[in-house]
Amino acid sequence: MGMDAAVLINGRSEDRVDAADRGFQYGDGVFTTLPVLSGRPIFLSLHLARLERDCARLRIPFPGVSLLQAEVRQLCRMQGEGVLKIQITRGCGDRGYRPPAEPNPTRVIRLSAGIPTRPGLPGQGATIRFCQHRLGSNPALAGVKHLNRLEQVMARAEWESDAVHEGLMSDGAGALIEGTMSNLFAVIAGCLVTPDLSHCGVAGVMRSVVLATACADGIAVEVRPLHPDELELATEVFLTNSVVRIWPVVALENRTWSVGPLTQALSRRIEAQIQAESRGET
Numbered sequence: 001m002g003m004d005a006a007v008l009i010n011g012r013s014e015d016r017v018d019a020a021d022r023g024f025q026y027g028d029g030v031f032t033t034l035p036v037l038s039g040r041p042i043f044l045s046l047h048l049a050r051l052e053r054d055c056a057r058l059r060i061p062f063p064g065v066s067l068l069q070a071e072v073r074q075l076c077r078m079q080g081e082g083v084l085k086i087q088i089t090r091g092c093g094d095r096g097y098r099p100p101a102e103p104n105p106t107r108v109i110r111l112s113a114g115i116p117t118r119p120g121l122p123g124q125g126a127t128i129r130f131c132q133h134r135l136g137s138n139p140a141l142a143g144v145k146h147l148n149r150l151e152q153v154m155a156r157a158e159w160e161s162d163a164v165h166e167g168l169m170s171d172g173a174g175a176l177i178e179g180t181m182s183n184l185f186a187v188i189a190g191c192l193v194t195p196d197l198s199h200c201g202v203a204g205v206m207r208s209v210v211l212a213t214a215c216a217d218g219i220a221v222e223v224r225p226l227h228p229d230e231l232e233l234a235t236e237v238f239l240t241n242s243v244v245r246i247w248p249v250v251a252l253e254n255r256t257w258s259v260g261p262l263t264q265a266l267s268r269r270i271e272a273q274i275q276a277e278s279r280g281e282t
Contacts, residue, residue, distance in 0.1 A: 004113045006078045008071050010106060021106050023089025026097065027148030029106075030054040031087040032205065034242045036111060037278040039080040041072055043242065046205045051088060054144045059099075060090050063107050075111040083112045083243055087147065125250030125259060126239055128179070130228065131155040131167040135177050135200040143203035152180045166239060168228075168252075171200055175225045179239050182247065183207040184226070187236035187262050191220040206240040206270075213269050219262065236260030245270060 007015050022028035032047040041047075048065050055062040068086065075084070091104040133155040155169050166179045177195050178184055183204045185194045192214050197203050214221050231237060237249040237257055246267040248259040276282050 005082075006075050006111045008075060008107075008109045011067075011071055017089075017106055017108065018092050020092040021089055022091065022093050022099075023087065023106060023147050025093075027146065027150075028058075028099070029060065029087060029089030029147040030058065030145055031085060031147055032145060032242075033083060033085045034205070036076055036080065036082050036084050037115075037274070039076050040278050040280060041076060041084055042274050042277045043205055043209065044069070044072060046208065047086070047242070050145070050203075050205055051086060054146065055088060055105075057141070057144050058090075058146065060088060061103060061105055063088065063105060068107070068109070071107075071109050075109060079111050079113055081113070081115045083114070085110045085112070089147065125248040125257075126165040127163060127251040128166045128168060128239075128249055129159060129164050129253060131158055131169050131180065133158065133169065135169050135171050137172055137199040139199050142200050143197050145202045145204075156180045166247075170228070175227055176231075177201040182239035182241045182244070185210065185238050185240065186226065186231060186234040187260060188230060188234050191222050192262065193222045193224065193226055193230075195226045196224050204241055206242045206245060209270060209273070210240055210246065210266060213266060213273075217265070217269065219266075231255065236263045238263045245274065 007013065009017060017024060030051060032051055034044065034047050035042050048068055052062045072084065087108040089106045090099060091106045093100045133151060135151055155167055158167060166182055168179055168184060169177055171177050175195065176184060177197065178201045183194065183206070185192060194207065194211070195201065211221060231252065232255065237252070239247040239249060246263065248263050250257055
């Protein structure tokens with residue numbers, strides 16, 4: 001086990017899973033990733049709720065909120081800052097795709113040390129690009145953060161320059177869906193627009209926080225298909241995930257943006273929620 005991480009596998013301090021585990025064999029499982037600040041996992045209840053929903057979608061028995069909370073707290077007592085990853089697989093099985101009739105799920109919780117930061121320089125907006133690799137349409141898995149991330153791996157392999165921080169992925173019809181590790185938002189005609197994820201993509205926890213915060217603040221919101229040429233009309237663009245939170249986009253190939261007022265307002269509101277979580281006030 002690396003010195004920079006603390007790991008629990010099924011509640012025990014280990015660093016290896018069985019080679020027959022279906023998460024390793026087939027990507028048969030789900031996961032979530034979140035920051036830990038001042039010893040507190042941020043928006044943990046939302047992440048556990050999403051894990052429970054995703055397990056239900058894949059018909060994987062969910063270990064239970066109380067059990068996962070206790071194990072997360074155990075790791076957070078060992079390490080007060082970092083990035084927490086929770087994985088739940090269907091567990092071990094016989095050779096072949098057929099799931100076991102009575103699965104015994106594997107849960108892996110890993111807390112990597114270090115204060116979570118955005119890629120690139122502190123405070124820097126994101127410079128992004130379009131990816132050539134497309135996301136396949138599969139409504140049965142749409143929104144689920146399952147362990148099979150090969151599409152994102154292939155898309156992320158398209159560039160090596162550290163000057164490019166993220167890539168936007170489209171579906172087979174060319175509609176924008178998400179970044180390789182983030183959800184996408186654009187401000188178009190004063191409305192906050194994010195792509196519809198009913199056919200593919202990951203419904204991120206921070207995406208849901210942004211949508212809920214915007215609605216509570218009376219900001220017009222649309223969840224709909226979003227096409228690449230519409231970004232020419234956008235006055236603001238930003239990305240989200242639970243570690244980077246709201247990440248303003250400042251450049252996309254030949255297009256540039258400044259960090260606009262709606263992005264700044266949402267960022268302030270969400271940072272306030274995160275600070276309250278880190279102080280145990282929620």
